[in-house]
Amino acid sequence: MSKDISGAKDSEFLTQSIKGFILAAGFSKRLRPITEHIPKPLLPIAGEVLLDYVYNFLKSSGIERIGINLHYKAKEIEQYIKDIKERGFSLTVFHEKEILNTGGALYNARNFLKDSPFLVHNGDIYWDGNLKEAIKWHIDSGNSITLLVHNCPPDNKLIVDEEDNLIGMNSSAFSLQSLFAFTGVAIYNPEVLELLPEGPSSVIDLWLKAKAQGLKVKVFPAKYSFWYDIGTPKGFARAVFDKLKRNFTSIYVHPTSTGCELIEPQGNIVIERNVRIKKSFIGKNIIILPETDFSPETTLISNCIVGKDFMLSISNWQGKKEILTHGGSTRNYFRENDNVFCQWNEINQEFDKTVTIGKFLKQKGFPVAEIIEVSKEQKLIIFEDLGDLTLYSWLQCKRNSEEILNVYKKIIEHVANLHWKISFEASELKANLPEFDYTYFIWESEYFLKECVEGVFKLNLSTIGDTYLADLQQELHLIAEKLSKAKKVILHRDLQSQNIMLKSLNSCHSEAQSAEKSSLNYEVYFVDYQSARCGPAGYDIASLLWDPYVELNDKIRQELVNYYIERAFNSLANLQPLAFLEELSLCRIQRHMQALGAYGFLSLKRGKRNFLKFIPQAIKLLMEDIEESPIELPNLRNLIRKLKNFAHYRFC
The missing domain is CATH 3.30.200 (Phosphorylase Kinase; domain 1)
Known part of the structure; x- marks a missing residue:
């Protein structure tokens, strides 16, 4: 089932007139005891309130006027809506004295909905589907009702014919090929409001009644990168933990919470706002809800959601796979x-x-x-299986300098061994590895110009003048020429914090450990090494210590650079410190250009837009690199200064 909308006519009121409606009145019984404390629309998903997400999702899809129905814990939700009005959050609220169900909610809001098509979004659906495309297709196709559907067994209950018309609900008489599941989102034309009875009713009855009266009730295939029904504890946990993965981490800690350092993480850890952890424990796949003081009675807490006065099991939340x-x-x-x-x-x-x-x-x-x-x-x-804890995730908890130094020194010991010992015992392997040569350095800088400068910032380099462009390219060629002459060792080549795993050496501990002991409690492992090349050692060190994913202060960086040089000497490497520092300085520039190119490519061409959030920090670091460069780079400096100004407005 697919839709071709390439030839669809323009719809003038597509983004101007269509309204949105969020169904949020229910008792949320499946989520108890969580919803006895927190209304379902206000559930936090790794720092983001569900209602905020749904509201912003509708707004980003071109829907300007949005309504919401409330009943259970209505006062708390309405107060939240009032409190965030200063952020441009504007919702029209429809109270229900009694639960009116999905159809009755629309009847109750009929005066708000009656003058334009409207999209109805279940309040417990968390996803990133193709709403704009669906809205346009609904209007251009002249449908009365469009149901956004997907293939999601065992919820496939909608019977659909070859022309995507809704036939009815599940029956064994129909082939499985004709069954689809409702995503929780539908688009309606206002005339269907006349088919609703006063009082409680279901939208399913509305669909079937509209079909019986000859109105067009069709389905539209939803496309998305994630979809979750968070109406159950397991569904909620899956959504939260999936968000961690999409943000390249296994740990989230709200800035207002304390005590994360007391946890030895062995799986996903989510700590929402104003949580106070008071006792150390091993944590695996846990969500601690807001305003919770937590002092566990056992050393291992796993597969659960923790609230003020409850601990709810979510065992088997992820299934076997x-x-x-x-x-x-x-x-x-x-x-x-x-x-x-x-x-x-x-x-x-x-x-x-x-x-x-x-x-x-x-x-x-x-x-x-x-x-x-x-x-x-x-x-x-x-x-x-090395577990889930990357260096990047570990650093999501507040760590003191001693802990950070201890972990990074472990990493550097292994990296120095790779560069200055293993490299010289691997002549056959080195002969088969590609080389970081002049051509490859130039490829990286051109990748940066194409995918980041032109792709992300839409800066057309051909319009800035032939002389400037020639001078800029000459500077990039000078960097490539100098680095191509550096001594070559085996490089990991992508030695950033998400490619370094920390695996616990102990299975449990019963009390808080000192910073030194805690940080030494992990063994270091390296992943994603298949891009290894022979190149200048400074490239790996630049990737590790000037990583846009994490912020290290200059004092820590300097101590770790000195530690690397010391370890290289201990490996009998013929390393000249001053020459290495110059090499490292240029490698920082080169690495950050490569990283910015990758962020642009992955965001815009692979659809992984979460990489965009790292661009401002990478640009900041690149500007610092240029200021500290051993060679003058005025044209590159001017370009990065422009990008830094753009980034301030584009990403902040």
Whole structure:
């Protein structure tokens, strides 16, 4: 089932007249005891209130006027709506003295809805579907009702014919091919309001009545990257934990909460606003709701939602197979039976490199996940499970300088060993690795100009003058030329905080540990090494210590750079500190250009728009790199200054 809207006529009132309506009056019985404390529309999803999300989602889809029905805990929800009006939050509220159900809610708001098409969104659906496309198709097709549907067994109950007309509800007489599930979103023309009875009723009855009277009731295939019905504790947990993955982390801590450092994380951890953790414990797949003081009685808290006076089990929330999102990767990762499976779309050089490099590094004692099984026929590599805790996730909790230094020093010991010992025991491997040469450095800088400067910021370089552009390119060529002459070692090549795993050495602890002991409680592992190249050592150090994903202060960076130089000397490397510092300075510039190019490409061409949030920090770091560069780069400085100004308005 697909829709071609390429030839659809323009609809003048598409974004000007259509209204939205959020169904939010229900008792939310399936979510008790959570909703005895927090109304379902006000549930937090890793720092974001559900009602805020749905409201902003409708607004971003071109819907300006939005209504909402309220009954259960109506005063709390209405007070919340009033409190956030200063952010431009404007909702028309319809109170229900008694629950009117989905159809009765529309009848109750008929005077608000009667003069234009309107979209109805269930208040417990959290997704990012193609609303604009659906609205346009509804209007241009002349439908009276359009139901947004998807294939979601066992909820496939809508019977649909070959022309996407709604036929009825589930019956064994129909093929499974004709069944679809309702997403919780529908678009209506105002004439259908006349079919609603006064008092409580269901929209399902409205659909069937409209069909019986010859009105066009059709379905539209929803497209989305995520869809969750959060009306149950498990559905709510899945939505929250999936948001963590989409934000490349396994830990979220609201800035107003305290005590995160007392948790030894072994899975997803979500700590909402004004939480106070008072006792140490091991945490795995837990959500701590707002305003909770938590002092657990056991050392292991897992698979639960914690509130003020309850702990609700969410065991088996992910099923047997847990889907893992892996940053910008095009490969599919999932966890099953305590192993991590990497499914490739096709067998290519990176598949073979992953196996070859992984086995070699493991043999040399460099900490990577053990490769358990390889199947080219199934395009599959099975890895040892290292858990969920990346360096990036670990840093989401407030850490003191001593903890941070201890963990980073562990990382640097391994990296120095890779650069200055393993590299010189790997002549055969090095011969088969691509080289970070002049051509590749130029490719990276052009990638930055194309995918970030032109792609994200829409700055057309051809309009800024031939002389300026030639001078800018000359500066980029100078950086590439200098770095291409540096001594080559085996590089991880993408040594950022999301590619470094921390695995607990202990299974439990019963009391808070000192910063030193806590940070030494993890073993370091490295993932995503298949892009390894031979290049200047400073590139890995720049990637690690000037990572846009995390903020390290200059004092910590300087101590860690000195520690790396010291470890390199201990490895008998012929490393000249001053020459290395100059190399490192240029590598910082090069790496940040590469990262900005990647953020632009992944956001705009791969649809992973969460990468956009890292652009302002990467630009800030690149500006600092240029100011501290050993060579003058006036044209690059001017370009980054422009981007920095744009970023302030575009992303802040």
